[in-house]
Amino acid sequence: MAHILLVEDDDLVANLMTKVLRRTGHELLTARNGEEALKLCRSSAYDLGMVITDIVMPGMSGPEWVEKAGGALADVPITYISGYSDDARAPHGMLVKDAELLTKPFQMDQLLDLVQRRVRR
Numbered sequence: 001m002a003h004i005l006l007v008e009d010d011d012l013v014a015n016l017m018t019k020v021l022r023r024t025g026h027e028l029l030t031a032r033n034g035e036e037a038l039k040l041c042r043s044s045a046y047d048l049g050m051v052i053t054d055i056v057m058p059g060m061s062g063p064e065w066v067e068k069a070g071g072a073l074a075d076v077p078i079t080y081i082s083g084y085s086d087d088a089r090a091p092h093g094m095l096v097k098d099a100e101l102l103t104k105p106f107q108m109d110q111l112l113d114l115v116q117r118r119v120r121r
Helices: 011-023 034-042 062-073 086-092 108-118
Strands: 003-007 027-031 048-054 078-082 100-103
Touching: 003 011, 003 034, 011 027, 011 108, 027 034, 034 048, 034 062, 048 062, 048 108, 062 078, 100 108
Parallel strands: 003 027, 003 048, 048 078, 078 100
Antiparallel strands: none
16 A cells, blocks of 8 residues: 655644544655655655645755655655645745645545545555
């Protein structure tokens, strides 16, 4: 089964999303920042079926680490999450083509619907 890589620096949000996704049977990898995410997505040990990443994080933004990952994320659906307005997100870089945006706060059923639609199996 393909793994979902969840990259979120807010412990409360990350823990809730992890609990919900695992409870619904998804294999999950978690990272708290862009550096951890790069290491995980570059590892050949994991088949990534989807990436869910916060946009605004300390150190390296979601769009920055996704860009640095390059080919390691070829054909992997990307979903960005953010609680910031468009103006606040703008300095953190462009979102990759075909990426989706889930705006915080969101309902867990919205997350599950998105994962069901987007995860590559």
